[in-house]
Amino acid sequence: MTNHNLVLYPKNPAWGPSSLAPLADVLKAIGLLGVERSHGLYGTGPEYLGLITYLGCSPQVALGENEAATTIRINGIFDAPQFVHGANLKSPRCPQCRKTLAMPAASLRANRNLHCDHCGHEGNACGFDWRRSAGCARVFIEISNVFESEAVPGEQLIACLDAASDESWDYCYVRKAPG
Ligand SMILES: [Zn+2]
Structure with missing residues (x-):
């Protein structure tokens, strides 16, 4: 199954938090993250659709605890910046x-x-x-089931991430092919 992800990351590739807990706490507090399914992997929270802006007129968004529903993974902290990209990589x-x-x-x-x-x-x-087709960072927030340019992080979410980390955040789309 192909994986389409919206990936949020700090613009400064060298920056990494000392712990993921404060970031996760802030994202829980604003309602982006729901129930933790496994370590670092969450279901969507109650405010998800207010924090992520879907651009189509009738987006198909699967929320809740269903296995196929959208998940949010906090991925990191890597010792060195990781260059994250997928099959949709642009020049x-x-x-x-x-x-x-x-x-x-x-x-x-x-x-x-x-x-x-x-x-x-x-x-x-x-x-x-990379025109939003790749990101380079030590920590990533990966939101599943988002097709390229289908949705963007809202201003409130970006402002919240900026404030929680004292860094500017950006986003990209990564399509992971199977295998
Ligand atoms: Zn040049």
Whole structure:
């Protein structure tokens, strides 16, 4: 089964909390997280649909305790930044000249140091703009069953994450193919 995820992450790849508990507590308090199913994996909370904005006119959102229902996983804390991406990976934009790199996405996966053909800029893949198809961080909040661009985190949720961590947060979409 293919997995479609909306992934929230702090923009600063080097940042990591000393513990996940304060982050989880804040997300429980605002009603994003519901019942903890297993370690770090939660069902949706009572305010989920107020915190995540679905853009379609009649979104199909499965909530509750059903096995197929949407879940929220707090994933981390990794010792080093992880480059998270999936089958929907796009060619990134250069942080210097903003042009899109002319490289097949397949070749970008293994190559962590990228070179811009347009302006010559060279740098770690984390510093490039992946157009919401990848994220680089030490902690992630992964929301399942969200198709690419189907939903976005609301302002209240982003503001809450910013305040809880003293960092700016961003989001991307990651489609995980089976196997
Ligand atoms: Zn460039």
